Amino acid sequence: MAYRPTEKTEARKRAQHKLLSDTALNIVARGGFNALTVASLAEEAKVAIGTIYKYFKDKSAVCTHVFQRGSAREVETVEQCAFPEGVRPEDMADCRTRLEETIRVFSMRALAGHKLAYALIAEPIDPMVEAERLKYRQAYAEIFSRLVQEGVDKGEFRPQDSRVAATAIVGALAETLVGPLARVAEGQEDIGLEELVDSIKTFCLAAVLA
Amino acid sequence: MAYRPTEKTEARKRAQHKLLSDTALNIVARGGFNALTVASLAEEAKVAIGTIYKYFKDKSAVCTHVFQRGSAREVETVEQCAFPEGVRPEDMADCRTRLEETIRVFSMRALAGHKLAYALIAEPIDPMVEAERLKYRQAYAEIFSRLVQEGVDKGEFRPQDSRVAATAIVGALAETLVGPLARVAEGQEDIGLEELVDSIKTFCLAAVLA
DNA sequence: TGATAAAGTGAATATTAATTCATATTATCT
């Protein structure tokens, strides 16, 4: 043999993958998943169409990757908010406070993220990627579920099925945000976002409190 | 001139339109909007592809029509439940009771409607039709909003933005039902539907109550 | 430098589904 992959080639491979990943994320953030075509990605990344297929099995894989990458940071941030790490147990706020804060952060980030958040939460995409969205929403539900359960155990919240409550919270958040998100995504700045988030917060709080 | 539309031809026209409408609704109820193509509709209705275009402007129009027809009865039923007609004011149940009942009926019908309900509430479809779903959900939100507002005015519910609460309720319902709906739609009968609906009901009630 | 393997290319092809349109059929009226 007379060819072996080396550190340099591996580095380039990683760089190319990152280039495609970044570009794809940009395209989605700018125009939603509709704007992400193999051709548009190739053009914007300045590579040939065929190159895409050296790095991703097919179009679906690109979408899935973008979805995961786009949502990972969101989920992480929200989780950190619900269950702050590096805080001594005695300094940990009560569940009610953390739930409020988590809802606020979720909403505000969604509203600030414009098109990307809309794409992740609500934009219609093809069924193969839809499975990813389900996971995305479930990841959130999982976080809320743990928080609600902790609240129930500590007597802060009424006894309830924390899975259902968590799913309902995610649904309530998504549904109330979709309208405003669509408007914000289209550039018509909207006032009253603070009030909106307050209303949602109050609604969810009341739903789970004792 | 030597041709004039007559009652007979008009009747046939209506019959044909109904045939296409029924067939399209059947296809969606059976396989979701994905299964509804111009070709599949033509085949199942036993007409030529071109015929579809004599009755509908384009594919979108077919989808929109199916969506409206499919949802009309649902919305009507739910509305009747929230605001029963032909009941003397003094016999009208309180808002809390009506809200509970409305949520129960909404959920149960969705769960019983299998694939159609899933298609209307959650199945990803193309953007043109998506606008219709937004209207569909808003129709529900409108009903809940009126009911919540009435409850607030009567002091049964806490003071709140009834639009936000209503939207949140619709979101909570849709989100909690999608999972079970998908499972029911695939034939894996699910137990615990009653409990699920009870949990959702309790959640929403707690959220709006004083 | 020549052999080997991987990465890159993009025109050609495949896919999927909507839409059109020249033609045929059917209904109506005198």
Next chain:
DNA sequence: AGATAATATGAATTAATATTCACTTTATCA
């Protein structure tokens, strides 16, 4: 029956993308 108009037909066309693949370029190593 003949004239007229609406309705029906479905093969052919269009459209929008995804996917392939024969070929070129680049990198590695003996």
